[in-house]
Amino acid sequence: MSTAVVYCSQTGYTRTYARWLAESLGTEALPFERRDEAAASGADTLVFLSWFHAGGLKGAKWLRGLMDAQPGKRYVVVGVGAYPMPSEDWPQSDTDEAFERAFPRERYSALKHFYCQGGFDFDRLCTLDKLAMRAFFRMQAKAAETDPRIAFALESMKQGFDGTNRAYLQPVLDYLGA
Template sequence: MKAVVVYKSKSGFAKKYAQWIAEELQADIYEASKIDINMLMLYDTIIYGGGLYAIGINGLKTITKNFDKLKDKKIVVFATGATPPRDEDIDKVKTSNFTEEQQQKIRFFYLRGGFDYTRLKLIDKVLMNLLKLKMNSKDKNKLIPDEKGMLAAYDKPIDFTRKKNIEELIMYVKAK
């Protein structure tokens, strides 16, 4: 099996997982902007990872726009986010990012990442400040736990990445 791990990471969490996965599988690894479809065609297994923004997976078009060329390969996609994994949220991510055909062929994993406001670029900081304003405008007693955690993370970065989180993905890739 010749595998490649491709990632797009704004704040480092997807990159950290990509590095761990590549190490475990002895796979090649590339940042998404450094690889093209011709390079991907050289691999039997393609693993793509990116951060979740709203419910979109950062840079996923690298895979989805070339799906017809890649669909005979083993394709795995992982996304990182700060919130705990919930089946209903994961289902929304899948249906929002993949066609029905892609959902049948692409195995998706959610790997809990984190949030570090200090690592964001200016445009992302502006968007996150709008979200913060929206959350702060709510009655404090009506904030859900995810919102409370998110507000706290603006002042103190949170990192939920754990190497053990990739175990299921690794087992899937290694299975025939």
């Protein structure tokens, strides 16, 4: 069984997970610019790691196209976002909802997916995302006054954080049988 690892990342947290995963699997983590190599590699399994962006998953369109073109492959998605790992305070439903927006359940019920917490680094964002985040911070400020969850998330993002943890990939490795 061979596995290809492709990742899409802006500020580096998803790249970190992709490199950890590739290292554990004894393969190379291919950046999104080299996605065609992964598609053409003939690997039985393709793991796509990408980051949540405004409730969607970057690069999902490419993966949907590849799944149509190469239905015989096994696909696994690892979504990386700013949300903490699922817990009582931060239910899985938050990240599942974003995943299902990119891969609607009616069509992709069999697509295996995992979540890993990334981080946030305002200075490394592209100009457009900086503008979007400034607007988002302003929008959330009012809600943060009454919702401690929102206040926590807002403060973490404003200060910046690195929530990556190699252990979060263990369920992915278990699933892949590695």
